[in-house]
Amino acid sequence: MSIPVNKRSHGELEVNVMARELCAYTLRITANPKKFPVDQKSFTEKIRDVAIDIYTLCWEANNIKVDNRMDRYLRRIELQEIAADKCNTLCALIEISKPLFHLSSKRCAYWIDRTVNLRAVIRAWANSDLKRLKPKAEAD
16 A cells, blocks of 8 residues: 655655656657647746746755754745645646647646645645744744
């Protein structure tokens, strides 16, 4: 029996690995002109930009050293929340892409599943930070 994503323990860099893999997958499939035609370039670029944003937000949040400073703690939590919100945006864009680009249900389900799993890991990471860092930051 498998453990739900949001109940698993996650390695420190797992979020970045998952975000990087989702970004690379998104860039790879949207680079196919047979599926994502050049005449829909602006929409395709929006999809790509959101995937890149998710990765860079996770990267930036992970590189904030929270050393008992409330401003750093709040910035890290904010970046995590924005990254999770961008996962929602990517899911919506994938849903629009399905009929627009005649994508298979299987491909969309896989792509959305990766995005939703990443969102759950980002939220678990943020909750872990809340429990671990908030009391430290408030003490100062």
